[in-house]
Amino acid sequence: MNVLKRPLITEKYAAMNEVGKYAFEVDKKANKVEIKKAVEKMYGVTVANVATMRSLGKVKTKYTKSGAVSGRTSLIKKAIITVKEGEVIDFYSGI
Template identity: 40%
Template sequence: MRTSYDIIIKPIVTENSMMQTADRKYTFEVHKDANKTQIKRAVEEVFGVKVEKVNTLNVPGKLKRQGRNQGYTRSWKKAIVKLTEDSKTIEFFEGM
């Protein structure tokens, strides 16, 4: 059994994800085995907000080379969380 802090790994802070905060959408890197209901519960518990919808996508690792050696970067899971209209915003993203 994972805790909420094990499911949410880190927030994704990019130019595109910061533009989505105006639409009450927030982007997180989440545990690879977490499903949408677990992600929804974790975000509601950690940040104290109400989640309307969760979209997830698996990001595959990219092929990287250094000299003759090559390998892949790690693959990970991204979750885009949309909050309800009556919910408060996530304070972490406000200062950015």
């Protein structure tokens, strides 16, 4: 099971990066211990804290010739990782 799916890079999370907090989209079934181990292994940092949240999918409606089609986007699980003071995760090093 691949625990980390992708880092979340938005203005809100970029501001949190300045204080040592990073956001990731993670597998729905992953727990905090698995997330901590995956981040430490992938980025080589020491994780101080892991906070998780589940975001319900939004309801979307598309209007077509045959009528309105409603659906829901998929549920995602987010993790906010706090790294030990003085350590940094660089998402842009491989670009």
